[in-house]
Amino acid sequence: MSQNLLALLKKDDFVQLINEMADEINTNLNNKEKEKYFESIALLYSFIENVLKWLVYANGLWTRSAKQISPKDVREIRNFCKKLNFFGAINVAYVDCLIDFKLYKRIHEIREERNMIIHKLWFFERRSDRRLLRKKLEKLARTANSLVKVLNRLTRRIGVDEIYEIAL
Numbered sequence: 001m002s003q004n005l006l007a008l009l010k011k012d013d014f015v016q017l018i019n020e021m022a023d024e025i026n027t028n029l030n031n032k033e034k035e036k037y038f039e040s041i042a043l044l045y046s047f048i049e050n051v052l053k054w055l056v057y058a059n060g061l062w063t064r065s066a067k068q069i070s071p072k073d074v075r076e077i078r079n080f081c082k083k084l085n086f087f088g089a090i091n092v093a094y095v096d097c098l099i100d101f102k103l104y105k106r107i108h109e110i111r112e113e114r115n116m117i118i119h120k121l122w123f124f125e126r127r128s129d130r131r132l133l134r135k136k137l138e139k140l141a142r143t144a145n146s147l148v149k150v151l152n153r154l155t156r157r158i159g160v161d162e163i164y165e166i167a168l
Contacts, residue, residue, distance in 0.1 A: 022145075
C-alpha cells in the first residue's frame with residue numbers, strides 16, 4: 001500500500017487508491033471479517049504515516065513556490081520529506097498548520113500505539129482480541145478519514161488538480 005500510494009502519478013489513481021482502501025476497510029468492518037482486522041490496522045498505520053508525509057511535501061512545495069523554486073529546492077524538499085519518520089511528519093504537519101491540535105494528539109497516540117504493537121508484537125497478548133482490534137480499526141479509520149479531509153482542504157487551497165501528480 002505505502003509504495004503504491006507514494007508512486008501515484010495521476011489524480012484518478014491517487015483518489016481511486018484511497019477509495020479502494022476505504023472500501024476494503026469498510027467491507028472488513030461491515031462484514032465483521034475479524035481475521036482481516038489486524039491486516040487492516042497495519043494498512044491504516046501505513047496510510048496515515050504516508051499521507052502525512054505527502055501533505056508535508058505538497059504543502060512545502062506550495063509554500064516555496066510563492067517565490068522562485070528551483071529544481072534543487074524541489075529535490076531537497078522531496079529528500080527531506082522522504083526521510084521523515086512518523087514522529088517528524090506529525091510534528092511538521094502540525095507546525096505547518098496542516099492539522100489542528102486535536103488531530104495532532106490523536107495521531108501521536110496512534111503512533112505510540114503502533115510502535116508498541118509493532119515493536120512488541122510477540123508480547124502483545126491481546127492481538128487475538130477481535131473486539132479490541134475492531135475498536136482500534138474504527139479509531140484508525142476515523143483518523144484516516146480526517147486526514148483525507150485535510151488532503152481535500154489542501155487541494156482546494158492550492159487550487160490545482162496537479163497537486164495529485166506530485167509523487168513523493
